[in-house]
Amino acid sequence: MATDLFYKTIAELGCLLETKAISSAELTQAVIARTKAVDGKIKAFNSFDEADALAQAGASDRRRAAGDARGILDGIPIGLKDVISAAGQPLTASSRMLANFVSPYDATVTARLKGAGAVIWGRLNCDEFAMGSSTENSAFGPTANPWDFSRVPGGSSGGSSAALAAGEAIATLGSDTGGSIRQPAALCGVLGLKPTYGLVSRYGLIAFASSLDQIGPLTRTAEDAAIMLGAIAGHDPLDSTSFKTDLPDYRAEATTRRGPWRLGIPKEYFGAGLDPEVNAAVEQAIAFYRGHGCEIKEVSLPHTQYCLDTYYIIATAEASSNLARYDGIRYGHRSKDATDALDIYFKSRAEGFGAEVKRRIILGTYVLSSGYYDAFYLRAQKVRTLIRQDFLNAYKEVDALLTPTSPMPAFKIGEKSDPLALYLCDIYTIGVNLAGLPALSVPCGFTGGGLPIGLQLIGRPFDEANLLAMAHTYEQAHGWSRRCPVL
């Protein structure tokens, strides 16, 4: 029920905390109790530190009592995907390789949330090293979808989306390399925002594919996503790809801009493979925006059919390079059976990595290897240019693009065992990462079987404020985000 504290929004709880109707300790206790009650079924958490969370909540309450509250996030429990560093807490990437790793420092996003007074709460499950679309690749076991325990929550940020949908956190952070925030948000009925590449610092994020990765929030509403983005966005000298740009007041813009906007419908995103119930829900959302006065225009992104291949060359190439650091020497798993230094590399990596990570390392190493670099990697980088130009051409005519987030609602755990079939789950989200654009998924309905459906809005670079305003406008007329699963 949305009357429970743990199902309220940041905006609502911020008011309750400000007026001292509740304390952060009460709120944090409620979230901890909820987590203990339901996480045996959901398994969204790899670990949590109750004493640490309560200590943070106590500090927040003392600040507020002294008149030093730091703003709307002060005292709000926020969960982190287990690829984002929090000093002194475990950081596993859901891998045996890092099963015993403890973060020596805070990621910039963690430091900024702490600076805003948020209570950092728990380590959330994901696909190993964020590689997957179902959270089934975790070394610690799959997470269940709160709407149907036999189904996946999506991935790779499946713990982040499931915990939020189950009331085990008020908001969470995920990371998105090819859809890993938006797709699990869609499958769990919450909002997920992937910011423009370079808007949010990657310092302290375990690297998967460095030219594609972005950290972003998962929240119940667009207003909450705007609050979270306002806290974590902005230039960071510790990330050399961090972009210097003026930031708007995201919350104010998201809740006051009303459009109407010119919305493009990319025809390539509505073809074969799209579930009819997902299609129908997205068509209704398009009708809503038309009724709101938006101009709806069909557009074409002609290189869409090449996104998947381009992505799997570039992402695996970068992953094979980034994951070379896990060699068993300075940190991470070291094989007990190794006889010399080279043997440590081979055996530690064999024992520490799961099957999907190994597959991607092999593919990435292959496409970068002598004799294949030009045919695969260099060609993919050129096609990436064409994919990005497709989007920028579309933005000459429209302000944003509107598509399904995922071609299908949540599928059964174990249903997709073939890697290629799983890769096809990401066909509507990966183009955004290749082009470096901002995009969000907002709940837009349910299937007849009661599974959530997500609508994706894709914007111009650094135009998060408009995307959030579009989502907020939609939410104001629909109650999807207020529905909670029965647990």
Next chain:
Amino acid sequence: MSTAPDLDIEHVAKLARLALTAEEKATFSAQLGDVLHHIEQLAKVDVTGVEPTAHAFPLVNVWAEDVARSGLSAEAALRNAPVQRDHMVVVPKVVE
């Protein structure tokens, strides 16, 4: 499932410093054969005169002032080392 004739999994696994079992070699060869077969369609795209994109936004070298700041202590930096002694990571002998 198809097997990519070009994918010499023994060679690539060696480059990746990754020990694979015989079963993994067979499974990955078949699965990656399918993926590589899918990827072959990129050869159809006309990329004449197209510049490669490494990052979505053109960032050149980022400069920072050379200012000293404190980093991690030796204890903190070595906290996750699998084997350590006297503030050093212990590794097998690498030179004769």
